[in-house]
Amino acid sequence: MKPLLEVRDVTMRFGGLLAVSDLSFEVTPGHAHGIIGPNGAGKTTAFNIITGIYAPTAGDVLFRGESLAGQRPSNIARRGIARTFQNIRLFRDLTVLDNVRIASDAHARYALPGAMVQLPAARRAEQETITRCLDLLEKFGLGDAAYERAGDLSYGSQRRLEIARAMALQPALLLLDEPAAGMNSAETLKLVEFLGWLRDHFSVTMLLIEHHMQLVMTFCDRITVLDFGKTIAEGTAAEVRSNPKVIEAYLGPEDGHE
């Protein structure tokens, strides 16, 4: 199958710091692809390059076979790559509904003058957006909180809302930056269940950064391991687990510990 996302020899330099070096990997449609690696390995930098926040020093990123070089982040999002952030970045002062609506607005088609004089087309589009977003929130169990301030939600709900907001873009590829951050093992188990539901229900391809080994090993179809900006291993969970380089560089000499 043709890959949905191809990262080709991407290098990112910040002054003298080499954050990512010759990174290459492919994400197959329908897969959940994990990126693991110790702190500072360049995982989040890779995400920021894919979503257009950084322009790579060298290399290219292809989405559905087309290069994303020089594309603005908003354009990349509209093309079908949505993301969440390591430290939640919600629009905290807006309602839960408005958070989702802002992403959903990427698909609304009406012009500024039409909006300002309330043309029927603009009104209808607005109403449709609201209906669609309320539906989406319902699916994510946030229906009752739709008119609450996003910043007032509990931590877990905020994480869920951030994913719901990303899904409102109707993306083909969802990038999750440490979805299990700040969760205990029971919550993480629930998260795995939730991510499975997300993948099946929306048939979305996922690329996720995670520190939580158990989550990555059980959930991801394919795993890329980074260390110091370089890929040191790639394969299925079993392959990665038995790779001596990974064991040495990341997992430590004994099996099964983080």
Added chain:
Amino acid sequence: MTRWFRQPPPRGVLLTLLAAGLAACFVIEQFGLVDDYVRFVLITLGINIILCVSLNLVNGWMGEFSVGHAGFMALGAYLSACVSVKWLAWGDPLWMFPLAVIGGGLLAGAVGFLLGLLSFKTRGDYLAIITLAFLMIVKSGLENIPYVGGARGFLGIGNQTTLLSTAIWTVLTLWAIRNLVYSRFGRGIVAVREDEIAANAMGVDTRKAKLAAFVVSSFFGGVAGALFAHQLQFINPSVFDLVKSTEILVMVYLGGVGSLAGSILGATAFTFLSQALQPLGTWRMVILPLLLVLLMIFRPRGIMGMREFSWFVPRREFPAKEEKK
């Protein structure tokens, strides 16, 4: 935005009130029911509301800091004066004056577009300094154009700003900006304020959002300037200085950022206070800023900051009435 999620008003109440208000303006005007001073203050109030709500779009909803609003006012004032005094003086005021006002708005909007382009690269303090520079350029530019009277000013402008035309423009401005704020463009503008990186990642073209905010804001700033010129009948460049901009800023931060109700409240409070404090002379400019300092300490977002009077919120924004299970 934390809103006052009470019930929306019964259908048609707001429209009826508006129609009654406009009719009252017409009747007052027609039969001269109020004296010139009251009329002057009421027209000033309308103009101040337009200025306040339009600046609020950039400084409140978008969370930027522009101090150049008096510059847009000046552009609108001078262009409309050119239209009504020099270019279309033969025209009937009934169609000529609205044209002059729209022309003033368009010129201001076009310049606002250019200023919006600068906001891509600079934000916060830096953008504030750029808008300050813009204000100085407009002022000294006008002082050096003999065609519009230079530093002496533009004389002989007709007294075309009536109570009714001011009321109509005020309502139109509030309506258009309300519609904008509750559309995808308005949410994009608010998203820029909340978190620009997240906004971009959610498909909001933040550059377009900034342009939209600046263009619409400066357009209505120009409209207010046009009304102002035809109220005073004499304008000169020094009227449109930093003090004028500051007055509008005071209204915005007094009433509340990111709020239509706040804009109206701020403009109303400012207009009446500055009239009421008139006998104090120079002390007025001590008391008003002092008020602002106290406000910033106790209510940094203004009286109605980020909140809205539910009547100004479109009906669709309210939760649908659900059937009890």
